[in-house]
Amino acid sequence: MSQFLKVKTAQEVLDIVKIFNPLGAEKADMEAACGRVLASTVEAPEALPHFDRATMDGYAVKARDTFGASETLPALLEISGAAAMGEEVTLQLESGGAVAVPTGGMVPQGADAVVMVEYTHHLDENTIEVFKPVAPGDNMVKVGEEIARGEQLFPRGWRLRAQDVGLLAALGVTEVAVYRRPRVAIISTGDEIVPASSAAPPPGKVRDVNSFTLAAMARQAGAAVSSSRVVPDDLDELVAATRQVLDNNDMLLLSGGSSVGARDFTLRVLDYFHDAEVLAHGVAIRPGKPTILARIGEKVFWGLPGQPVSALMICLAFVRPSLAVLEGQSDLGALGGYSLKALLQRQLPSVHGRTDYVPVVASAANGQVWATPVFGKSAMIGMLAKANGYVIIPEHVEGLDRGSEVEVYLFSR
Amino acid sequence: MSQFLKVKTAQEVLDIVKIFNPLGAEKADMEAACGRVLASTVEAPEALPHFDRATMDGYAVKARDTFGASETLPALLEISGAAAMGEEVTLQLESGGAVAVPTGGMVPQGADAVVMVEYTHHLDENTIEVFKPVAPGDNMVKVGEEIARGEQLFPRGWRLRAQDVGLLAALGVTEVAVYRRPRVAIISTGDEIVPASSAAPPPGKVRDVNSFTLAAMARQAGAAVSSSRVVPDDLDELVAATRQVLDNNDMLLLSGGSSVGARDFTLRVLDYFHDAEVLAHGVAIRPGKPTILARIGEKVFWGLPGQPVSALMICLAFVRPSLAVLEGQSDLGALGGYSLKALLQRQLPSVHGRTDYVPVVASAANGQVWATPVFGKSAMIGMLAKANGYVIIPEHVEGLDRGSEVEVYLFSR
Numbered sequence: 001m002s003q004f005l006k007v008k009t010a011q012e013v014l015d016i017v018k019i020f021n022p023l024g025a026e027k028a029d030m031e032a033a034c035g036r037v038l039a040s041t042v043e044a045p046e047a048l049p050h051f052d053r054a055t056m057d058g059y060a061v062k063a064r065d066t067f068g069a070s071e072t073l074p075a076l077l078e079i080s081g082a083a084a085m086g087e088e089v090t091l092q093l094e095s096g097g098a099v100a101v102p103t104g105g106m107v108p109q110g111a112d113a114v115v116m117v118e119y120t121h122h123l124d125e126n127t128i129e130v131f132k133p134v135a136p137g138d139n140m141v142k143v144g145e146e147i148a149r150g151e152q153l154f155p156r157g158w159r160l161r162a163q164d165v166g167l168l169a170a171l172g173v174t175e176v177a178v179y180r181r182p183r184v185a186i187i188s189t190g191d192e193i194v195p196a197s198s199a200a201p202p203p204g205k206v207r208d209v210n211s212f213t214l215a216a217m218a219r220q221a222g223a224a225v226s227s228s229r230v231v232p233d234d235l236d237e238l239v240a241a242t243r244q245v246l247d248n249n250d251m252l253l254l255s256g257g258s259s260v261g262a263r264d265f266t267l268r269v270l271d272y273f274h275d276a277e278v279l280a281h282g283v284a285i286r287p288g289k290p291t292i293l294a295r296i297g298e299k300v301f302w303g304l305p306g307q308p309v310s311a312l313m314i315c316l317a318f319v320r321p322s323l324a325v326l327e328g329q330s331d332l333g334a335l336g337g338y339s340l341k342a343l344l345q346r347q348l349p350s351v352h353g354r355t356d357y358v359p360v361v362a363s364a365a366n367g368q369v370w371a372t373p374v375f376g377k378s379a380m381i382g383m384l385a386k387a388n389g390y391v392i393i394p395e396h397v398e399g400l401d402r403g404s405e406v407e408v409y410l411f412s413r
Numbered sequence: 414m415s416q417f418l419k420v421k422t423a424q425e426v427l428d429i430v431k432i433f434n435p436l437g438a439e440k441a442d443m444e445a446a447c448g449r450v451l452a453s454t455v456e457a458p459e460a461l462p463h464f465d466r467a468t469m470d471g472y473a474v475k476a477r478d479t480f481g482a483s484e485t486l487p488a489l490l491e492i493s494g495a496a497a498m499g500e501e502v503t504l505q506l507e508s509g510g511a512v513a514v515p516t517g518g519m520v521p522q523g524a525d526a527v528v529m530v531e532y533t534h535h536l537d538e539n540t541i542e543v544f545k546p547v548a549p550g551d552n553m554v555k556v557g558e559e560i561a562r563g564e565q566l567f568p569r570g571w572r573l574r575a576q577d578v579g580l581l582a583a584l585g586v587t588e589v590a591v592y593r594r595p596r597v598a599i600i601s602t603g604d605e606i607v608p609a610s611s612a613a614p615p616p617g618k619v620r621d622v623n624s625f626t627l628a629a630m631a632r633q634a635g636a637a638v639s640s641s642r643v644v645p646d647d648l649d650e651l652v653a654a655t656r657q658v659l660d661n662n663d664m665l666l667l668s669g670g671s672s673v674g675a676r677d678f679t680l681r682v683l684d685y686f687h688d689a690e691v692l693a694h695g696v697a698i699r700p701g702k703p704t705i706l707a708r709i710g711e712k713v714f715w716g717l718p719g720q721p722v723s724a725l726m727i728c729l730a731f732v733r734p735s736l737a738v739l740e741g742q743s744d745l746g747a748l749g750g751y752s753l754k755a756l757l758q759r760q761l762p763s764v765h766g767r768t769d770y771v772p773v774v775a776s777a778a779n780g781q782v783w784a785t786p787v788f789g790k791s792a793m794i795g796m797l798a799k800a801n802g803y804v805i806i807p808e809h810v811e812g813l814d815r816g817s818e819v820e821v822y823l824f825s826r
Contacts, residue, residue: 030609034629048795051616085646086604088616104605104720106617146795153798161824162629163797166721169609169625170794192499192517196443196582203464203501204519212582216447216575233498307517308579341754381583382461382559384576385566411574 007282007289009395010317010355014332016279016293017321020300022328023180023250030168033160035222036178037328042153044171047144052107054083056139059098059120059128060111063136074121074129083108098128107140114139147171157330179328184218185245186211186228189238189265190256190306193230209308209381210255217315220412221323223251238265239272246273246299250326253319256306266292266303276301284395285355288314293322300326308381313357313390339409342371344391349399359387362408371408387411420695420702422808423730423768427745429692429706430734433713435741436593436663447578448635449591450741455566457584460557465520467496469552472511472533472541473524479546487534487542496521511541520553527552560584570743592741597631598658599624599641602651602678603669603719606643622721622794623668630728633825634736636664648678652685659686659712663739666732669719679705679716689714697808698768701727706735713739721794726770726803752802752822755784761804762812772800775821784821800824 008016025039054060061077069075080097083089083105093099093110101107101114116139119132147153153167154160160168160176168176188208196207211228218225226249231241233256245252254266270276273296280293287310292303302319304311321332342362350356360371371391374383389408393400400406421429438452467473474490482488493510496502496518506512506523514520514527529552532545560566566580567573573581573589581589601621609620624641631638639662644654646669658665667679683689686709693706700723705716715732717724734745755775763769773784784804787796802821806813813819 030625031628034632046613048793049619050614083617084604086606086617104603104619141793146793161798162626162633163725163794163800163824165629166622166626166725166794167798169622170620170721172609172611172613172620174610190499190517191497196585197587198585200459200585201463204496204499206462206517207583207585209579209582212443213575213579215444216578219447220575308583312576312579339753380461380554380559381576381579385574385580387576411576 007284008280010283010285011395013280013283013291013293013318014321017318017325018332019279020295020322020325021298023182023326025177026180027175028178030165030174030176033168033176033178034162034165036160036181038154038156038158038160039177039179039328041156042168042173042176044147044149044151044153045173046171047149048147048170049141049145050143051088052111052143053141054101054103054105054107054114054139055141056114056116057103058101058114058116058139059130060093060101060107060114060140061098061130061134062093062095062111063113063134063138065096066113066115066130066133069130069133071131074131075133076123077128077130079126079128081108098130112136155330157328159329179326182223182250182323182326183226183248184215184223184251184253184323185226185249186214186218187238187241187245187252187254188228188230188256188306189233189254191233193256193306195230210304210306210311213308213312213381214253214255214304214315214319217312217320218253218323221320222327223323233265235265235268238269242269242273246296249299251300251302251323252296253302253304253315255304255311270294270296270301283314283318284353285314285317285357286350287357288317291318293318309359309384312384313359316390317357339389339407340369342369342406342408344400344402344404344406345370345372347399347402348373348391348393350393350397352398353395355395356393358391358393359384360389360391360408361387362389362410369408371406420697421693422697422766424808426693426696426704426706426731427734430731430738431745432692433708433735433738434711436595436739438590439593440588441591443578443581443587443589446573446581446589446591447575449573449594451567451569451571451573452590452592452741454569455581455586455589457560457562457564457566458586459584460562461560461583462554462558463556464501465524465556466554467514467516467518467520467527467552468554469527469529470516471514471527471529471552472543473506473514473520473527473553474511474543474547475506475508475524476526476547476549476551478509479526479528479543482543482546484544487544488546489536490541490543492539492541494521511543525549568743570741572740572742592739595636595663595736595739596639596661597628597636597664597666597736598639598662599627599631600651600654600658600665600667601641601643601669601719602646602667604646606669606719608643623717623719623724626721626725627666627668627717627728627732630725630733631666631736634733635740636736646678648681651678651682655682655686659709662712664713664715664736665709666715666717666728668717668724683707683709683714696727696731697766698727698730698770699763700770701730704731706731722772722797725797726772729803730770752820753782755782755819755821757804757813757815757817757819758783758785760812760815761786761806763806763810765811766808768808769806771804771806772797773802773804773821774800775802775823782821784819
């Protein structure tokens with residue numbers, strides 16, 4: 001493999017991410033399916049509703065019996081029964097008849113509309129006056145009007161939300177096929193890295209941050225983090241650690257050791273795997289330029305910068321969509337995340353040909369939302385904790401002026 | 414308790430929600446703390462960084478030794494050593510000296526700046542030329558420059574994000590005090606309701622939807638759903654079911670039976686509990702007007718409409734903030750959720766004094782985002798599955814014209 005840094009654009013990397021196949025499918029109970037991605041199209045096994053239902057309290061009628069009715073000339077209808085909530089109504093409505101129905105109750109056969117109770121008056125025990133005409137279909141939903149039997153409910157690749165699970169429940173679909181959750185292993189390397197639990201690292205050493213930020217983000221993206229550990233910046237140990245986790249995981253995140261230089265171990269680790277292929281080495285993005293994307297067989301291998309802010313931004317920009325691809329999500333556009341418009345509080349320089357991810361604090365002042373970049377002299381994890389989102393300066397823009405309208409992508413919480 | 418429907422505004426209900434206290438605190442491992450809310454302020458137990466660190470590859474120097482340096486008149490400095498990554502540097506930099514440091518490496522005592530390697534040239538093995546002056550502090554971070562010892566990292570009530578956990582890791586804070594997750598019990602009632610697993614409900618019966626949508630939303634909000642069941646619309650059974658789950662839960666969601674009418678069981682259930690207090694009965698909101706908020710001792714009791722779309726929208730509008738209050742989250746504003754601006758695709762009527770929650774499909778067309786309401790003749794769960802967000806028509810607005818700019822609050826997935 002060439003060690004030459006042929007930098008790819010952010011978009012090129014996002015395109016490469018899509019060559020990986022979704023993981024296998026498995027069955028999931030409807031209850032556990034919220035947030036999972038469907039591995040096959042779901043069709044309605046029955047119609048919804050499966051009986052004609054009133055959507056208002058009133059009387060089920062034949063609409064034509066009310067045509068021309070008015071305050072001064074009400075239609076007179078004979079009460080031929082009442083529908084109880086949750087009960088089947090077996091009687092057949094005849095012309096001139098009316099059946100009392102509650103909201104959600106069954107509309108009897110022969111009726112084609114419901115008159116709201118507000119527009120009726122009891123003349124006597126058996127007769128009502130109707131003051132307003134109804135059209136066929138008014139104040140009721142017919143069998144299959146909401147969902148027809150066999151109608152596609154959700155396509156393959158759809159990530160189920162709370163209301164989607166509700167629709168599955170309504171139709172009695174208690175189990176669905178979903179893609180398996182990606183299993184992710186995380187390795188932090190670097191001679192300066194000690195475990196986060198270290199009581200008092202000596203000068204020169206710093207605690208492992210990336211294991212925790214990457215694990216948190218992977219979990220937010222629906223993955224299961226199977227292991228995370230600190231490995232010394234030693235080729236043999238890195239190869240052994242990679243080999244150890246590869247079989248039981250779908251993705252490996254190795255942070256540190258990905259830049260070009262004396263300690264550029266990540267590429268050399270890949271050399272030890274005969275089915276490894278480097279797909280990208282270097283991305284025209286700041287921070288995070290020395291990012292590596294590779295495959296080892298069907299497994300996804302990310303070499304991330306060791307610098308915590310860079311690692312986190314690359315995780316947001318690329319690892320998250322990469323996980324969504326393994327999860328089978330078809331609409332990656334929705335991953336751009338949630339955003340709001342803001343005015344840039346100060347000028348942001350950039351370079352043509354490079355995509356910049358700049359953490360900002362979005363806050364309201366003077367009736368306007370302002371985005372204040374939190375990058376100081378160096379991107380530090382402490383500054384990122386102060387940010388609530390980030391701004392993307394696209395590849396073909398040479399910086400943004402103060403007051404420019406920008407889209408702030410919000411960090412999830 | 415009065416059964417009279419004294420309708421409260423949406424804002425009044427949101428204010429009442431805040432009278433509940435956060436649940437008790439517990440310890441959480443840093444690894445499991447992402448998404449949890451801090452029960453006490455977290456301060457930095459040590460400085461970050463805890464040693465002077467280079468932010469660029471180069472040479473640690475005394476800045477004043479470089480003053481006046483230029484391409485034509487470089488400063489000459491003597492190489493007095495090199496800092497290895499992750500190692501303590503014990504030597505003291507003297508005037509006229511330079512120590513090679515890698516990015517992230519330790520800057521030795523006596524140095525107050527780092528010259529980037531690009532602006533230096535090796536004259537011989539022991540001497541470098543510096544072509545550009547540096548100011549004190551350039552290309553390095555001093556002890557405590559990122560975070561001072563004792564500095565507040567996060568206030569009580571802060572919900573931890575991925576990068577926040579990273580900052581805790583950097584400082585060796587492996588455990589934090591967080592508020593306990595709310596335990597939620599869900600009861601669906603109604604004579605028409607059968608469990609979702611029912612194979613073929615007879616005409617008149619419909620499957621339970623609310624247990625599933627409410628459970629999914631409660632889980633998304635960080636709660637644990639301890640039980641959910643369908644209970645017949647029978648006072649004794651509802652009282653027994655409520656009593657059974659009350660002790661082991663912090664919140665009870667009872668859907669169905671909350672409207673004024675013959676089957677208005679929810680309020681009568683509350684009558685059986687001596688420490689029950691109705692805080693709101695009826696909200697000026699559509700859908701979901703017949704909502705009940707009560708307390709039974711310290712427990713939160715929500716009586717939600719049985720209609721699935723109404724129950725779901727009330728859950729979004731009120732139950733979610735109510736859970737966040739129990740979780741101790743101080744900034745409820747952030748719960749408004751993520752939103753985007755769109756133009757209304759058709760006119761939306763409303764009524765002065767009522768807040769409307771209208772599900773919409775937000776989609777891009779002609780270079781503009783349009784919000785298309787999905788309410789047809791009735792709000793059906795199938796239609797909600799087609800929506801990707803909702804629009805709020807505020808209390809004091811009598812409808813919105815086609816083409817109005819609206820904020821679309823996105824459903825989470």
